[in-house]
Every structure is written in C-alpha cells, then in structure tokens.
Amino acid sequence: MADPPIFSFFCTSIVVLSLLRLSSAVDTLSPVQSIREGETLVSPGRKFELGFFSPGSSKNSFLGIWFVASPKTVVWVANRNSPLTDANSTLEISNEGELVLLNRSNSIIWSTNSTKVLGNPVAQLLDSGNLVLRERNNSDSADYSWQSFDHPTDTILVGMTLGWNFRTGLEHYLTSWRSTDNPSPGDYTFRYKINSLPQLEISSNGSVKVYRTGPWNGVEFGALSKEPTNVGVPIFVYNRTDAYFAFGTLEDGITARLTLSPDGFSQGFLQKSGSAKWDMAYEVPYDPCDSYGYCGTNGVCRVNQSPRCLCLQGFMPKSQEEWDTHNYTGGCRRKIPLNCSRGEGFTKLSQVKLPDLVDFQLFKNMSLKECKVECLKSCTCAAYANSDIRGAGCSMWFGNLIDIREINIAGYDQYLFLRLPASELDSIQSLFKKLVTISVASAISGLLIVGTALRIIWKRRMKSQGLPSGTNDIDLPLYDFATVAVATNHFSQTNKLGAGGFGSVYKGTLSTGQEVAVKRLSKYSGQGPDEFMNEVLLIARLQHRNLVGLVGCCIEGEERMLIYEYMPNKSLDYFIFDHDRSSFLAWKRRFDIVLGIARGLLYLHRDSKLQVIHRDLKTSNILLDADLNPKISDFGLARIFRGDDTEEETRRIVGTYGYMSPEYAFDGKFSVKSDIFSFGVLLLEIVSSKRNRGFQHADHHHTLLGHAWLLWSEGKAMELIDESISASFVESQAKRCIQVGLLCVQKFPEDRPTMSSVVFMLANEGATLPLPKEPGFFVERSSGSSDAYLVKEESNTHNLVTVTLPEGR
Ligand SMILES: *[C@@H]1O[C@H](CO)[C@@H](O)[C@H](O)[C@H]1NC(C)=O
Numbered sequence: 090m091a092d093p094p095i096f097s098f099f100c101t102s103i104v105v106l107s108l109l110r111l112s113s114a115v116d117t118l119s120p121v122q123s124i125r126e127g128e129t130l131v132s133p134g135r136k137f138e139l140g141f142f143s144p145g146s147s148k149n150s151f152l153g154i155w156f157v158a159s160p161k162t163v164v165w166v167a168n169r170n171s172p173l174t175d176a177n178s179t180l181e182i183s184n185e186g187e188l189v190l191l192n193r194s195n196s197i198i199w200s201t202n203s204t205k206v207l208g209n210p211v212a213q214l215l216d217s218g219n220l221v222l223r224e225r226n227n228s229d230s231a232d233y234s235w236q237s238f239d240h241p242t243d244t245i246l247v248g249m250t251l252g253w254n255f256r257t258g259l260e261h262y263l264t265s266w267r268s269t270d271n272p273s274p275g276d277y278t279f280r281y282k283i284n285s286l287p288q289l290e291i292s293s294n295g296s297v298k299v300y301r302t303g304p305w306n307g308v309e310f311g312a313l314s315k316e317p318t319n320v321g322v323p324i325f326v327y328n329r330t331d332a333y334f335a336f337g338t339l340e341d342g343i344t345a346r347l348t349l350s351p352d353g354f355s356q357g358f359l360q361k362s363g364s365a366k367w368d369m370a371y372e373v374p375y376d377p378c379d380s381y382g383y384c385g386t387n388g389v390c391r392v393n394q395s396p397r398c399l400c401l402q403g404f405m406p407k408s409q410e411e412w413d414t415h416n417y418t419g420g421c422r423r424k425i426p427l428n429c430s431r432g433e434g435f436t437k438l439s440q441v442k443l444p445d446l447v448d449f450q451l452f453k454n455m456s457l458k459e460c461k462v463e464c465l466k467s468c469t470c471a472a473y474a475n476s477d478i479r480g481a482g483c484s485m486w487f488g489n490l491i492d493i494r495e496i497n498i499a500g501y502d503q504y505l506f507l508r509l510p511a512s513e514l515d516s517i518q519s520l521f522k523k524l525v526t527i528s529v530a531s532a533i534s535g536l537l538i539v540g541t542a543l544r545i546i547w548k549r550r551m552k553s554q555g556l557p558s559g560t561n562d563i564d565l566p567l568y569d570f571a572t573v574a575v576a577t578n579h580f581s582q583t584n585k586l587g588a589g590g591f592g593s594v595y596k597g598t599l600s601t602g603q604e605v606a607v608k609r610l611s612k613y614s615g616q617g618p619d620e621f622m623n624e625v626l627l628i629a630r631l632q633h634r635n636l637v638g639l640v641g642c643c644i645e646g647e648e649r650m651l652i653y654e655y656m657p658n659k660s661l662d663y664f665i666f667d668h669d670r671s672s673f674l675a676w677k678r679r680f681d682i683v684l685g686i687a688r689g690l691l692y693l694h695r696d697s698k699l700q701v702i703h704r705d706l707k708t709s710n711i712l713l714d715a716d717l718n719p720k721i722s723d724f725g726l727a728r729i730f731r732g733d734d735t736e737e738e739t740r741r742i743v744g745t746y747g748y749m750s751p752e753y754a755f756d757g758k759f760s761v762k763s764d765i766f767s768f769g770v771l772l773l774e775i776v777s778s779k780r781n782r783g784f785q786h787a788d789h790h791h792t793l794l795g796h797a798w799l800l801w802s803e804g805k806a807m808e809l810i811d812e813s814i815s816a817s818f819v820e821s822q823a824k825r826c827i828q829v830g831l832l833c834v835q836k837f838p839e840d841r842p843t844m845s846s847v848v849f850m851l852a853n854e855g856a857t858l859p860l861p862k863e864p865g866f867f868v869e870r871s872s873g874s875s876d877a878y879l880v881k882e883e884s885n886t887h888n889l890v891t892v893t894l895p896e897g898r
Pocket residue numbers: 092175176177193
C-alpha cells in the first residue's frame with residue numbers, strides 16, 4: 090500500500106497504477122507487474138504461495154514457494170545459489186519473456202532460461218505448487234516454456250518426478266539445503282541413477298554414496314516396498330523414454346512431500362488437512378545397515394545382531410583384528426579364490442538387498458539358467474540374480490560384492506546366487522539351516538528395515554496419528570496379568586465383546602487411555618511361554634492394513650492373552666445381517682470391504698513369509714475400523730492352536746459351521762483352499778446380506794451357496810443382491826463378486842482359485858472369469874435337521890457361532 094511500485098524496464102507506456110499493484114490473492118504475474126518483498130502470488134486453491142522469505146535466523150532473502158497451510162514449509166527456492174543480501178528486490182517478467190529476479194540496483198540475480206520464446210508471457214503459480222511460464226492465451230495446455238517442477242530443489246511434491254526424461258535429457262534430482270537456515274545447495278543429492286539398472290541413491294559431495302535402494306527389479310526398487318495403500322502408491326517408471334520415481338495420487342485431504350534433509354536423509358512427510366504438523370511417513374537411511382557399504386566388501390549387514398557384520402559364506406575378514414574391534418571397513422575376502430575349477434557352483438541367498446552395481450553386467454534376454462551357465466564361464470563372476478523378478482533377465486556381478494544387507498520383507502523373492510568353490514558347497518545344507526535360524530532370530534529381536542519401514546510406518550502414521558515415536562519396531566509389549574485385569578475391569582461380563590473357538594474377547598482400556606480388545610485364549614496347544622512368545626512375535630510381524638494390529642500380549646501361568654487394537658465399528662456381521670444397519674453399507678463400501686478382505690487374505694497366504702492359513706474366516710472375524718476399513722482378526726491363531734506338526738490334517742477342528750469347506754469339515758484337511766472356500770461364503774454373504782448358515786428359502790432347502798448356484802445357473806444371479814443396496818450397486822462389480830464367490834466355494838479344492846487370482850478377478854474390470862462348477866455342500870437339507878453333524882456349539886452375546894467338532898474322522 091505505502092510504497093509506489095518500482096518500475097523497471099516495462100514502464101514505457103502509460104499504465105494505470107492499480108494494474109501494477111498485486112492484490113493479495115493473485116496467482117498470475119504478467120509483464121507489467123512485479124512482486125516485491127512482502128507481496129506474494131497465491132495459487133487459485135490457496136495451496137501454495139510464492140514470494141520472498143528468509144529462512145530461520147538467516148539475514149539473506151530468497152524467492153521461494155511454500156505451503157499456505159501452516160507450518161510454513163518451503164518446497165522450492167529460485168535463487169539458492171545467489172542469496173539476496175538486501176531489501177527491495179523484485180520478481181518480474183523480462184522483455185525476453187523470462188522470469189527474472191532483480192536486486193535493488195536492477196542486476197539480474199536469478200533468471201529462468203526457457204527454451205521457447207513466448208509472444209505474451211505470464212507466470213502462474215498452480216495449485217500443484219508448480220510455477221509455470223506460459224503463453225497468456227493458453228491457460229489450459231501444459232505447454233510451458235519453463236516450470237519450477239523441472240528444477241526441483243530439495244523437495245518433490247505430487248506431480249513432480251525424480252529421474253530422467255530421455256527425450257529431453259533432463260534429469261530431476263534433489264539437492265539438500267546446506268542447513269535449515271540456508272537453502273543454498275548442501276552436501277547431499279538424491280538421484281535416480283542408472284547403471285544398466287536404475288536405483289535411487291543418496292550421495293554426499295556428488296560422488297560418495299551414502300545410501301542406495303536395491304536395483305530396479307522390473308516391478309520396483311529392490312528392498313523397497315510398494316504396497317497399495319490409500320495414502321498413495323509410489324510410482325516407479327522405467328522405460329525407453331522415461332525413468333523416474335514419483336508419488337501416486339493421494340487420499341483426499343492428505344498432502345505429501347518428499348524432502349532430502351540437510352543431513353542427508355530422504356524423508357517422506359504427510360499432512361492431513363487441518364493439521365498443523367507434518368508426520369514423517371518414512372526415512373532412509375533408516376538403520377546402520379542402510380549406510381552404504383557398512384560391512385565392507387563381501388560383508389552382510391544385519392540389524393540388531395551382534396556382530397552386525399558377517400562375511401558371506403566362503404569369505405573371511407581381510408583383517409580379523411580390525412573385524413574384532415567392529416571396524417568392518419576392510420571387508421572380507423574369499424577363503425579359497427575362484428579359479429574356474431570343476432565343482433564350483435552357487436548358493437542361493439534370500440532376503441538380501443542385492444549388491445551395488447559396481448562391476449556389473451546386465452543380460453536382458455537371458456534366463457536364470459543361461460545366466461548361471463554364463464556366470465560359470467567367467468572366472469571372476471561372483472554372483473548372479475534375476476534382473477527382473479517377473480522372470481527374465483540376468484544380472485551378473487564380478488569381483489567384490491558391496492553393500493549387501495539382510496532385509497525382512499514378507500514375500501520378497503529376489504534371490505542372489507553366490508558363487509562358491511566345491512568345498513564350500515558341501516556345507517551348504519548346514520548353512521541354509523543357519524541362515525533360516527538367523528532370519529527367524531532377527532525377526533524376533535525386532536528387526537525393522539527399510540522396506541518394511543516404508544510399508545509399516547507409512548501405514549501406521551496414517552492409521553494412528555499421534556502415536557509416540559519408537560512404536561515402529563516389533564518389540565511387542567508384554568503386559569502382566571494384573572494390568573490386563575484392571576484394563577478389562579477384571580474381565581467383567583459388561584466388558585465382554587464376544588467369544589469364539591479360541592477364547593473370549595474383552596474390551597479394555599490401558600492406563601495410557603488406549604482402547605484395546607483383549608483375547609483371552611481358552612486353551613493353548615501345550616506351548617511353553619517361550620514357544621508361545623515366539624509364535625506371537627511371528628504373528629506380530631504380520632502387518633497389513635487389512636489385518637487387525639497386535640498391541641501386545643500377556644503370558645502368566647496358564648494365561649495366554651493377545652491384546653489387539655480396538656475396532657470401534659464392531660464386526661461385519663453386526664452390519665450386514667441386521668435389517669436396519671444393512672443399508673448403511675452401500676455397494677461401494679461393500680465392494681471396498683470385499684477387496685480389503687481379499688488383500689488381507691492374499692497377504693496371509695502368499696505375501697507374508699509365514700504362509701498363514703486362517704482356518705476361521707467368517708463375518709464376525711472381519712472387524713471394521715473407524716473408517717469402516719475391514720480388518721481380519723484372529724489370523725495366526727491357527728498357528729498357535731495347531732497342536733501337532735502336520736499342517737495338512739488336524740485332530741481338533743476349529744472352524745465355524747457355514748464357512749467350512751467340505752474337505753475340512755469331513756476329513757479335517759485344511760489348506761489355503763479351505764480358506765478360499767470360507768472367503769467365497771463371506772463374499773456371497775456380503776452381497777446378499779444373508780447368512781449361509783440358517784439360510785431359508787420358500788422354494789427349496791438349499792444353503793445360501795446352493796441358492797446362489799441355482800440363481801446363477803438360471804441366469805438370475807442379480808436376484809441374490811440384497812434389496813437394501815439395490816439403489817447403489819454396480820452390476821458389473823456385483824456380478825463379478827457373485828461369480829468369484831461361486832468359484833471359491835466349488836466342491837473340489839483344486840478347482841478353487843488362489844487368492845492372487847481372486848484379487849485379480851475382483852479388481853480388474855476386464856478380467857475374464859472361468860465358469861464356476863457346483864459348490865460344495867450342494868445337497869438339499871431335509872428341513873429341520875440342518876445341523877446334523879454339529880456336536881458342540883458355543884454361542885455368545887453377539888450371537889456368533891463357532892463350533893468345535895470332535896476329531897476329524
Ligand atoms: C526500498 O524502497 C523504498 C521505496 O522505494 C525505500 O523507501 C526504501 O528505503 C528502500 N529500502 C532500501 C533498503 O533501499
């Protein structure tokens with residue numbers, strides 16, 4: 090208001106003064122205008138602001154872009170190399186159509202350097218945080234002559250990329266600030282590096298590697314997880330024209346940024362709208378083993394283990410003395426050098442981050458077999474791996490291997506084949522056993538590594554904002570009996586939420602105020618406290634957004650209790666089988682719930698290393714969180730209760746009538762396919778809002794499955810859909826659900842699909858589905874005696890029914 094605008098080159102014609110003033114909420118700058126200190130451009134949706142700022146205690150001033158929402162977080166800096174040391178600088182559009190930053194004496198401090206000459210240029214700050222220079226009359230097109238997104242500083246936002254555009258040869262990478270008070274380029278860079286295969290790397294001083302992800306494996310960066318979450322799936326692209334990393338779309342109301350901190354950490358942050366703080370969603374390097382080459386050449390780094398470094402099989406420390414003092418930088422050397430003699434072969438290492446691509450060759454069209462043969466031909470080839478986990482491709486390492494670490498990512502199956510002389514291979518059998526022991530041990534000691542960290546923390550932070558830090562590892566708290574008793578009001582009847590085959594569940598409130606559900610196990614399979622604890626710790630490692638989270642456990646005397654997070658929205662049966670509440674779950678909700686359960690189950694069956702078969706999947710075991718996301722509960726209990734070692738048959742059948750597959754109910758045989766059967770029943774129950782068990786129909790005595798099958802066969806499948814959701818359902822989706830449901834409940838286990846094809850069929854509109862065969866139990870019941878082989882039944886307040894059958898045969 091007070092100062093008249095400073096006219097620079099443009100003050101040639103008669104201009105109305107008010108035109109030159111930048112009113113506060115303007116997003117566009119035209120040639121006749123300028124921005125001075127104190128003035129800003131604000132993006133149309135008031136998300137980002139561009140102007141001058143002085144970070145922290147700095148006296149220098151910079152032109153930058155920051156979030157309008159507090160806290161003021163700068164995401165881009167124009168003149169990071171040339172700070173403004175005094176006041177009265179301006180930002181203008183020059184005669185050449187470039188954005189220029191001028192100091193008091195009108196010297197150009199910073200300028201855009203666009204490739205295209207514009208006729209009538211304007212600069213605009215977009216809601217994405219992108220500052221663009223474009224033709225005035227061309228506001229819709231993304232045809233910018235310059236954009237700040239092409240010149241990232243230390244932050245990437247949704248819409249930005251980290252990596253390469255091979256057509257223009259342009260690379261986007263991050264350079265840290267020198268310090269929090271100084272945005273000039275610091276020591277660290279975060280880049281998408283390509284050396285035959287791409288990987289993300291943090292380096293200091295341009296060349297010293299500090300951290301790297303594993304190499305690109307055709308699907309993702311190795312040892313870096315990529316799991317669909319509502320928060321946003323990271324995008325990895327690697328093809329002939331583009332190679333980059335970016336954020337996926339985010340849930341509404343969530344803002345994300347990825348920043349390279351001044352001390353060299355790549356950190357992902359999320360902010361919920363309305364919140365005045367950023368939550369860190371992940372950070373790398375995360376632990377000492379992330380430090381590049383921590384264990385030297387040919388060493389393997391293991392978190393929370395002592396010693397932290399081991400030499401690879403067949404190798405020994407170069408200097409035992411240094412190694413003994415925990416100085417691992419010298420690394421390891423082969424006990425017996427390779428010399429292409431007969432009998433040399435390979436040992437397969439799993440759950441490791443592949444070595445850095447130093448002395449490395451990629452053969453894209455070689456199979457793993459050819460890869461092995463080729464590697465043996467070269468006396469210096471030290472290891473090979475599939476370069477593309479989808480099957481093809483051969484990666485070969487020569488000489489020393491560096492930056493290998495143990496990882497612990499469920500389902501991660503890119504293996505490293507390490508070359509060894511014959512004498513070493515003889516002892517492989519025992520080595521394999523040792524490795525297995527090691528990985529179990531590290532799981533128990535609460536190991537948490539990058540990939541898992543990304544996956545788990547990302548979710549956890551979003552799930553429970555405000556968790557105290559330090560709850561990210563899997564050190565499962567052990568509660569004593571008295572604490573749990575107090576929390577549950579001494580297991581009072583009013584606190585009881587339900588009961589089932591595995592025990593009773595009570596609502597409790599811990600002294601911290603956290604609400605929990607306490608499962609007091611009725612009997613356990615004779616496990617001692619240590620065995621039980623080990624089992625529970627394994628279960629605690631199963632972490633997925635569609636599984637109920639374990640908060641802790643309690644072991645005292647004969648008592649065995651599991652403490653879970655409390656789910657405020659009860660269980661699925663509470664809604665779908667209730668006439669009034671049923672309509673509350675409209676079609677989209679139900680479909681999301683189906684997908685969620687399917688993903689959770691897929692994780693249990695395939696992705697988790699434990700390969701858990703649930704054995705008691707039913708609507709009452711699907712809990713709903715505050716946002717009605719489905720969470721499978723009681724997973725892993727089957728492990729605790731398995732009794733003996735034979736996984737295929739069990740003497741004590743735990744399950745629920747109505748959900749049990751024929752082979753399980755009659756022969757006690759269970760497999761992932763019996764879970765699939767239960768899932769199919771669930772699916773049909775969810776679309777029909779009817780229980781399989783106790784289903785009644787005027788025309789026949791079939792179960793819900795039989796009913797669905799009859800309708801399907803008559804081409805009237807849509808009649809199965811619950812009327813209360815008839816207004817909202819999407820026919821194509823509903824039809825797929827029914828068809829998949831029927832595929833899952835087919836009589837013979839081998840006919841039923843696996844969980845991964847179930848997820849695929851449900852999630853893909855275009856998937857072609859096989860035709861289902863007759864379901865199991867497709868026999869008409871005689872009315873009134875439907876429960877003929879039911880022997881013992883426990884019921885409870887929720888009217889959940891779990892049966893325990895006598896020995897299976
Ligand atoms: C900035 O410009 C205003 C008006 O043009 C002037 O009053 C003020 O002294 C200048 N400040 C400096 C530090 O030159």
